[in-house]
Amino acid sequence: MQTNPEVGDSIVAAGIRTNYHDQGKGPAVLLIHGSGPGVTAWANWRLTIPALSPHFRVVAPDMVGFGETQRPEGHRYSMQSWLAHLLGLLDALDIERAHVVGNSFGGALALALAIHAPQRVGKLVLMGSAGVSFPITEGLDAVWGYEPSIDTMRGLLDIFAFDRTRVTDELAKLRYEASIRPGYQEAFSQMFPAPRQRWVDALASPETAIRSLAHDTLIVHGRDDRVIPLDASLRLHRLIDRSQLHVFGQCGHWTQIEHAARFNRLVIDHFSEPNA
Template sequence: MHQASPEMGVTINAAGWQTNVHDTGTGQPVMLIHGSGPGVTAWANWRLVMPSLASERRVVAPDMLGFGYSERPADQRYNKDRWIAHAIGVLDELKLEQVDLVGNSFGGGLALALALKYPHRVRRLILMGSVGVSFPLTEGLDAVWGYQPSLERMRELLDIFAYDRSLVNDELAELRYNASVRPGFQESFAAMFPAPRQRWIDMLASDEDQIRALPHETLIIHGRDDQIIPFDASLRLFDLIPNAQLHAFGKCGHWTQIEHAERFAQLVNNFLNEADKAEQAEN
């Protein structure tokens, strides 16, 4: 079958929602949850690291409810519980009892909350440029969530996303802009995070006492120069999560997986390989 776009994977029914998901590679499964920028899809977020990760494991990367090529609820209601139910629906439909979980930004907030609510479904956790604790709304995040479609505006956003703009070219700006104006995309996006926007950071945050009790081995990754999610948010998560390690990149903005794709994939593979080895030793 000829695929119209590399952003299209396969369509599954997850918790009753038609869901676009990329499912590639074999072995221990890892699920990737994308961020919440305008025009985002799983493919746009993860395309540079999926091949490397899929060379060692099975990679599952859904377009989350209301994003990309997945269904948009008619009631346009979006919240953490609904997104988590959708993510669990993906795992159930693909018969994945337990996965390693990688969350980017908004996706990190969901990944953390999912691990707290369904600890047995997650083996190891990776949070990248993640929300999950409360912090004051940044100008960068306000601009991302308040996006009004134009190519110029998208170019400006990419300047905020990336430390080194040469890594994030106008071709990507055009890709993301075109994605943001597809039928239904902006309508659902505008319904997700209307102003005042501090409440959505707080909605995506998890209870700090619960985070302190999180049992999972967790890798936290952040760009030191992130203008969207402050580095302090990851420092706070590192402070709270007992079994955490923190890796920070200097001269890096919000898109570690794009600005440092190779290093990011290597970090993730190494971290998950440790878990593979520990399991093999036990068996």
């Protein structure tokens, strides 16, 4: 009997055996996780999926290179390959159009998906999102430069969370153990090697393309985020005409965890409102 909650359903998407969670009925909502070491869709969205699934069909995949999804030998991790994986997943699940929520790295993918396949995306939520260029923060450089140890993982969790009481030794141990599962660190170390400013830039969409977006967009950011600077979301808000920005005080990079109830209510309301 399967006891690991991070393991969901399995399907081949763009030729890649993909682990994903699929709960609820109604309009489809695609959740795209961030890029921390040992991250999975379930770790990222465990408080979001049960809140959204009474209202929507919620699909949360482990992106290629992360979690329980297959890591094809010789795979080249890039914006193009991640976009192909997302579109392949929507096709495999026969989802013509989905609202999309992207966190951090996942926000950059969500933004790029809306630009490259606008007909496949309903409304957008960008949370602590990359997707514009900015000078890499010490926090993000530390996340992408992770070398496995419990102490290092504890230090990263301190960077992610504003409320340090959420960063327990048990959580650090769990995330460390996740980061050293077979193949995890090998794939992770290939994605964002130093110098890492180039990967911030590689995840950025052209500002002219961002400005052309017609999707209703909710932008959410923690005021005290040490991984992705608040200025990135301020710029996205200026660029996207049909956007609203919600900034949480006393909040780091984990809005969906540190302020779960309020975040979930914002998302549900955003996706439930008729188009303006």
